Amino acid sequence: MARSDNSKSRNTMTPSLCETCAWMREIITPKGSRFLLCQLSKSDPAYPKYPPQPIVRCGGYQRKDKNEDELKQ
Numbered sequence: 262m263a264r265s266d267n268s269k270s271r272n273t274m275t276p277s278l279c280e281t282c283a284w285m286r287e288i289i290t291p292k293g294s295r296f297l298l299c300q301l302s303k304s305d306p307a308y309p310k311y312p313p314q315p316i317v318r319c320g321g322y323q324r325k326d327k328n329e330d331e332l333k334q
């Protein structure tokens with residue numbers, strides 16, 4: 262019973278703004294750990310390099326555009 266409760270809470274985790282932010286760069290370590298790097302931290306020290314997740318409010322948030330993804334290709 263407790264096991265199903267745990268998996269339920271994992272599935273309902275708050276989504277982070279970083280996931281859809283243009284400043285975010287995903288880092289996957291060789292061991293498979295995943296980190297979200299905030300590239301805005303390079304120019305603005307107010308933003309941590311690896312913001313504690315999930316981020317629900319952020320003044321630097323910029324929504325990733327489809328067009329931006331197309332331009333990178």
Ligand code: SF4
Nearest residue numbers: 279282285299319321
């Ligand atoms: S600017 Fe904010 S929302 Fe975007 S990656 Fe950095 S911390 Fe996350």
